[in-house]
Amino acid sequence: MKRRVLSLQGWRWGVKFFLAATFFILPWIKVSGESALRFDVPTLKLYFLGKTLYLEDFFLLLLLTLAFTFLFLLITLAFGRIWCGWCCPQTVLCDFTEKLQKRKVLFYSVIFLLSLWVSLTLIWYFISPYEFWEKLFRGEPPGRLTTAFFILIFVPTFFNFLYWRRTFCAKICPYARAQTVLFDDKTLLIALDPERKEECINCKACVRACPVKIDIREGSGIACIACAECLSACDRVFLKKEKPGLIRYLWGSKKGLTLKEFFRPAIWITTLLFFLSLGGTIFYSFKINPVEIHLGRDLGFSTPKEARENTIGAFWLSLENKNKSPQKIKISTVPFLKVVPEEIVLASEEKKKVRLLVFVPKDIKKFEIKIYLNQKKLVKSENFEVL
Ligand code: SF4
Numbered sequence: 001m002k003r004r005v006l007s008l009q010g011w012r013w014g015v016k017f018f019l020a021a022t023f024f025i026l027p028w029i030k031v032s033g034e035s036a037l038r039f040d041v042p043t044l045k046l047y048f049l050g051k052t053l054y055l056e057d058f059f060l061l062l063l064l065t066l067a068f069t070f071l072f073l074l075i076t077l078a079f080g081r082i083w084c085g086w087c088c089p090q091t092v093l094c095d096f097t098e099k100l101q102k103r104k105v106l107f108y109s110v111i112f113l114l115s116l117w118v119s120l121t122l123i124w125y126f127i128s129p130y131e132f133w134e135k136l137f138r139g140e141p142p143g144r145l146t147t148a149f150f151i152l153i154f155v156p157t158f159f160n161f162l163y164w165r166r167t168f169c170a171k172i173c174p175y176a177r178a179q180t181v182l183f184d185d186k187t188l189l190i191a192l193d194p195e196r197k198e199e200c201i202n203c204k205a206c207v208r209a210c211p212v213k214i215d216i217r218e219g220s221g222i223a224c225i226a227c228a229e230c231l232s233a234c235d236r237v238f239l240k241k242e243k244p245g246l247i248r249y250l251w252g253s254k255k256g257l258t259l260k261e262f263f264r265p266a267i268w269i270t271t272l273l274f275f276l277s278l279g280g281t282i283f284y285s286f287k288i289n290p291v292e293i294h295l296g297r298d299l300g301f302s303t304p305k306e307a308r309e310n311t312i313g314a315f316w317l318s319l320e321n322k323n324k325s326p327q328k329i330k331i332s333t334v335p336f337l338k339v340v341p342e343e344i345v346l347a348s349e350e351k352k353k354v355r356l357l358v359f360v361p362k363d364i365k366k367f368e369i370k371i372y373l374n375q376k377k378l379v380k381s382e383n384f385e386v387l
């Protein structure tokens with residue numbers, strides 16, 4: 001029994017620390033020289049784990065958002081408000097400051113600093129924290145937009161920690177309201193064991209432990225964030241009797257579900273939609289080229305007289321390296337013809353416009369230009385007729 005009390009809340013605190021640390025540390029982590037996750041507003045680029053997504057690649061982001069939405073629906077349908085109790089930043093940060101509420105000065109100081117750090121961290125998902133501090137140390141204050149954005153985040157965050165706290169979950173959070181619609185009669189919830197409710201000694205340990213101050217014995221309702229504090233409190237009471245507590249996780253009204261019961265039609269459909277959108281995201285992420293390539297004829301060019309044994313086809317090749325790492329472009333033709341240049345190297349995020357010359361013998365009327373990335377990947381091929 002002792003192990004269950006410790007492990008449930010122990011696991012919960014572990015998850016909370018991990019998520020809070022991820023949120024605060026992520027903007028500081030660099031992958032391929034850029035933030036692991038950051039949307040750069042001036043250039044409208046999204047940096048994501050070493051990849052750079054441009055505005056034209058944003059359908060990929062939409063697909064990913066869709067995948068996350070279906071995952072959220074799936075988790076809510078199957079495991080109820082597990083997000084609220086275990087992962088939501090509102091719960092996590094309220095839990096961290098809960099115990100300080102009685103020591104007013106310390107509480108105000110901590111929530112002020114926490115609101116400050118949360119607001120700055122949110123800004124660092126748009127402006128590199130390294131750039132931000134470097135400019136500040138040089139004596140350059142943040143721009144007007146950054147300051148306005150900071151105030152817009154800081155003020156509600158501070159008042160949220162000061163006044164709203166748990167009320168936010170029951171009265172303001174739209175996700176809390178949406179969840180009630182998503183639940184079915186097999187969704188995981190925390191409730192008083194209906195077979196043992198007569199054993200309740202009315203010690204009210206569960207009510208005292210509840211951060212939203214509800215009595216789980218009367219049912220959970222919209223205010224319950226499924227934090228399982230009442231469950232652990234009741235477990236502690238029954239520890240002396242060497243019995244499990246009276247509050248437990250239930251699948252609707254059942255203690256357990258068979259796999260067939262768990263995988264009901266709504267779960268199958270949401271799982272399918274999740275994997276379809278995730279599959280689409282993965283598929284298209286491999287299709288995105290790190291180099292933007294445009295190829296068009298240079299119509300102002302005519303073959304010089306001294307080279308008239310060949311026709312020279314002239315093209316403009318516009319290249320943009322969307323990545324931080326250098327990229328090598330190789331150009332060849334079918335049938336094999338002399339091409340100048342055959343290779344172009346692009347530095348990190350470099351844009352280049354290159355004149356491409358193809359030397360075509362008189363007997364050839366058509367040819368195909370093939371452009372390869374880093375020696376192997378064919379990224380463009382276009383057919384041309386000799387003019
Ligand atoms: S902690 Fe358990 S025994 Fe005590 S009041 Fe709550 S349900 Fe009853």
Ligand code: SF4
Pocket residue numbers: 190209210211212213214215216220223224225226227228229230231
């Ligand atoms: S009723 Fe239990 S699970 Fe719900 S919020 Fe209160 S302590 Fe957490």
